[in-house]
Amino acid sequence: MVEMEENVNDNKGKVTCDRKILLSIISLATKEISGVSELVDTAETKLKRIFNKNDSRGVKLKFYPNGKLVIDIYIKVFAGVNIPDISFRVQENVKNNIASMIDVKAGKINVHIVGVDFIKNEEEGEV
Numbered sequence: 851m852v853e854m855e856e857n858v859n860d861n862k863g864k865v866t867c868d869r870k871i872l873l874s875i876i877s878l879a880t881k882e883i884s885g886v887s888e889l890v891d892t893a894e895t896k897l898k899r900i901f902n903k904n905d906s907r908g909v910k911l912k913f914y915p916n917g918k919l920v921i922d923i924y925i926k927v928f929a930g931v932n933i934p935d936i937s938f939r940v941q942e943n944v945k946n947n948i949a950s951m952i953d954v955k956a957g958k959i960n961v962h963i964v965g966v967d968f969i970k971n972e973e974e975g976e977v
Contacts, residue, residue: 867952873906879947880909880923883939885931887967890924918957926965937961 880886889908910922921944927936941959948954 867954869911870906872911872948872952872954873909875947875951876909876911876921876923876944877906879944880925880940883936883943885927885936886940887926887928887965890926890964892924892964914957919954920958920960921956922960922962924962924964926967927963929966929968933963937963 877889880889889906891907892910894910908924910924912920912922914920923940923944925940927933940961944959945956948956
């Protein structure tokens with residue numbers, strides 16, 4: 851006969867998450883926000899992606915020994931959007947998605963707006 855322990859939560863174990871999963875969550879959460887055109891590479895993230903295929907475009911992660919996670923996101927936005935509003939919505943969406951999917955709390959989420967994309971109005975031929 852098999853006996854069940856009453857306190858199953860005593861031995862929680864260890865859960866690990868691959869860096870690619872975290873980068874993917876951040877990238878998708880950023881692209882969900884309307885007004886974000888694309889994630890953009892900086893010189894540093896471009897070099898990292900050349901040598902390490904696991905890094906994502908436009909996202910830089912930094913882990914500290916105390917468990918703190920700092921995220922830098924580099925994006926282009928569409929012309930005419932409210933930049934502080936877009937930045938706040940990206941921060942909130944990334945924070946909520948990370949917390950709900952992998953139960954990690956981000957220390958800082960820095961959003962860097964590095965450019966503006968202009969959409970052509972195809973009907974009128976205007977910029």
